[in-house]
Amino acid sequence: MAILFTTLILALIGLYLGIGGGWLIALGGSWYYLIAGLAFLVTAFLVWRRSTTALWLYAGIIIATIVWAIWEAGFDWWSLGPRGGVIVLVGLWLLTPWVRGRLTGRDGRAPLIFAVLASIAVAGYSMSDDPYDLAGSLPVEKVAEAPNLGGDAPPGEWHFYGRTQFGQRYSPLNQITVDNVAKLEPAWTYRTGDLRRPDDVTETTYQVTPLKVGDTLYLCTPHNLAIALDAATGKEKWRFDAKVGMEAARQHQTCRGVAYYHDAKVAAGQPCAERVYLPTSDARLIALDAANGQVCESFAENGTLNLMANMPYPKAGYYYSTSAPLIAGGKIIVGGAVNDNYSTQEPSGVIRAFNVETGQLVWNWDSGNPDETAPLPAGQEYTHNSPNMWSTASADEKLGLVYIPLGNQTPDQLGMGRSENVEKFSSSIVALDLNTGKLRWVRQTVHHDLWDMDVPAQPSLVDITTDSGVVPALVGPTKQGDIYVLNRETGEPIVPVKEVPAPGGTIPEDHAAPTQPESALSFNPKPLTGANMWGITMFDQLACRIEFRGLRYEGRYTPPSLQGTLVYPGNFGTFNWGGVAVDPVRQVMFGMPTYLAFKSQLVPRDQVPPPDDEGRGSEQGLNRNEGAPYAVIMGPFLSPLGIPCQAPPWGYVAGADLKTGKVVYKHRNGTVMDMTPLPLPFKVGVPGIGGPMITAGGVVFLGAAVDDYLRAYDLTTGRQLWRARLPAGGQATPMTYTTQDGRQFVLIVAGGHGSVGTKAGDYVMAWTLGK
Known part of the structure; x- marks a missing residue:
């Protein structure tokens, strides 16, 4: 029975590898799988004949596999394991008495034992080495003793989404240090009560970074509750329900932050002397009294600003605000999310500045009509789909x-018919005059974007010391992995930017830009090859290799196609809305580059199936692009087992020196603890979405990864110092503050992310140093 079973297993493996390997060769891929498949079939025949030659041959299979695997992947355990794991297990089975004892002929145990031990030795060595790790130390000297932090917020407070108008995500607090961060203990936990609903769209996420002013925290929830908490205890002070209702066409259901304003002209203690502004997913902006949550009816129309005013195609669920508005120069500056790839008849991407006290429109900058910034009168509309x-x-x-981070015009993958203004402003960082909205400069990060490479994150402003003196700088992370370090006064690069050739060849109606910009400070990964394909076993790895060879891929910026295109870095972005954090004292940055390939395939309109419902709350799967000649099917590049087809690491923590423009360290970040049915703590380096926060104590705090932890890192080396288990996904950017008794707290919201698949929740959690 053991011989029959072994013969059958060997034959099935051989057939799978042989047929799949032949298919892979026809696509121009590796010959290994076909050769291995034939060797397995011969081994199966020899076992069936009960010949010990099978052991000799199988020892050769193991040794050849080791040599091939090292040649392809080096000594990376996570790449070697899938190539040899099944083969070594079968080798061990062949050595058991139930098989070996029933074979006759010259004893083949010794070579097979040697081959198995050799594979174990290689595995052991590879586990002690990480060829993808970049070790280094950021400079520790204080380059700026009194840096420009972008505002006058007290050190223990957090007044804006990125703490100040500069968006640095840096706190001058230093009570928590590299030496004592391990002593952090839970201080309090608050639950908002805003939980996932059965009728929520896929992209229902909890990503808010609370504000801290005085003794109060201000935050919002995915379904647009505004809540005030006591910063020391987490006790609720008040809550306001915007009653947004549900909308199946809404692509995102989230709130990343509120805005705070202190009206110095109103006496302290008077109504609405301090205000909190709540953006909603049904396109409103509501002013609330920070003291009690009551609506400030002197703002706009009875306290509510209608963001659908002057909008073309004002369809419910097609336009809304997911991110915190910015208050600067007495104005509240508001953008909005437009549903990706639904239709060519979308609302405008106009940027508007309103008087923060009255809600009166001061200026509007519409990239479709960029020179006319005077308030648009009633009855006129902004440019649609900008x-x-x-x-x-x-x-x-x-x-x-x-400074405005702009996205792409939808449909993202179709560039035909775009206007001259769209070609100029799409996927760019734009500087506007704060008082008039007039354009001052624009820096495009992708030409003729066909890949959804929005500039996804708030630019971080920091003054950088150069050989020419101190320069006011802007640090702009991008989805494609480039970090643009620009003179924020002029838009000119501080770290060099050059044009590099890009792949061509599009559908007949479109074209591709012949070159694309590339910053010298970049986390752009190396192009993928067949050797980078991955799986839990050699079987799903082979399936990924076959699919990889069937896709069009010529590196970064390979145009969309009818056959299917591999997009890498993918739509998820090397960096997303969480951006990076910068230390203005040491003039360094910390980020979490993520590497996850996506696929996109164009579908001619006459082949697009009719819609089966009106619910479109996802950017994965079929995106219909109504009104365009093509729809697009998009999603991550996954194996038949639902794991990434590319080998890990998929996520890092990284540090860069902004003065030199050099990446100093990169380390795998996160485990597969919450990615697999079994809670395995393997540090693979996992994807994530969210942002980091730096403190003057030299500590960085980051959740974001798809395992449910908040972590602390040494800013200098990137070494992990501490972690705390979260009850749900931590896809929000943490913040820090102090209370009246002098204690420093670290806070994060744990609520999960819809499309990433982390556990949903409604937790607001704070830690402080134990005694």
Whole structure:
């Protein structure tokens, strides 16, 4: 029975590898799988004949596999394991008495034992080495003793989404240090009560970074509750329900932050002397009294600003605000998210500045009509379907500029018919005059974007010391992995940017840009090859290799196609809305580059199936692009087992020196603890979405990864110092503050992310140092 079973297993493996390997060769891939498949079939025949030659041959299979695997993947355990794991297990089975004892002929145990031991030795060595790790140390000297933090917020407070108008995500607090961070203990936990609903869209996520002013925290929830908490205890002070209702066409259901304003002209203690502004997913902006949550009816129309005013195609669920508005220069600056790839008849991506006290429109900058910024009168409409800002702006009041991260025009993968203005402003960082909205400069990060490479994150402003003196800088992370370090006054690069050739060849109606910009400070990964394909076993790895060879892929910026295109870095982005954090004292940055390939395939209109419902709350699967000649099927590049087809690491933590423009360290970040049915703590380096926060104590805090932890890192080396288990996904950017008794707290919201698949929740959690 054992011989029959072994013969059958060997034959099935051989047939799978042989047939799949032949298919892979026809596509131009590796010959290994066909050769291995034939060797397995011969081994199966020899076992069936009860010949010990099978053991000799199988020893050769193991040794050949080791040599091939090292040649392809080096000594990376996570790449070697899938190549040899099944083969070694079968080798061990062949050595058991139930098989070996029933074979006759010259004893083949010794070579097979040697081969198995050799594979174990290689595995052991590879486990002690990480060829993808980049070790290094950021400079520790204080380059700026009194840096420009972008505002006058007290050190123990957090007044804006990125703490100040500069969006640095840096706190000058230093009570928590590299030496004592391990002593952090839970301080309090608050639950908002805003939980996932059965009729929620896929992209229902909890990503808020609370504000801290005085003794109070201000935050919002996915379904647009505004809540105030006591910063020391987490006790609720008040809550306001915007009653947004549900909308199946809404692509995202989230709230990343509120805005705070203190009206110095109103006496302290009077109604609405301090305000909290709540953006909603049904396109409103509501002003609330920070003291009690009551609506400030002197703002706009009875306290509510209608963001659908002057909008073309004002369809419910097609336009809304997911990110915190920015208050600067007495104005509240608002962008909005436009549903990706639904239709060519989308609302405008106009950027508007309103008087923060009255709600009166001061200026509007519409990239479709960029020279006319005077308030648009009633009855007129902004340009439909223009590039939008779904993230958050930053501002420099001294320079009188506001910095806008712009997305792409939808449909993202179709560039035909775009206007001259769209070609100029799509996927760019734009500087506008804070008082008038007039364009001051634009820096495009992708030409003729066909890949959804929005500028996804709030630019971080920091002054950088160069050989020419101190330069006011802007640090702009992008989905494609480039970090743009620009003079924020002029838009000119501080770290060099060059044009590099890009792949061509599009559908007949479209074209591709012949070159694309590339920053010298970049986390752009190396192009994928067949050797980078991965799986839990050699079987799903082979399936990924076959699919990889069937896709069009010529590196970064391979145009969309009818056959299917591999997009890498993918739509998820190397960096997303969480951006990076910068230390203005040491002039360094910390980020979490993520590497996850996506696929996109264009579908001619006459082949698009009719819609089966009106619910479209996802950017994965079939995106219909109504009104365009093609729809598109999009999603991550996954194996038949639902794991990434590319080998890990999929996520890092990284540090860069902004003065030199060099990446100093990169380390795998996160485990597969919450990615697999079994809670395995393997540090593979997992994807994530969210942002980091730096403190003057030299500690960085980051959740984001798809395992449910909040972690602390040494800013200098990137070494992990501490972690705390979260009850749900931590896809929000943490913040820090102090209370009246002098204690420093670290806080994160744990609520999960819809499309990433982390556990949903409604937790607001704070830690402080134990005694």
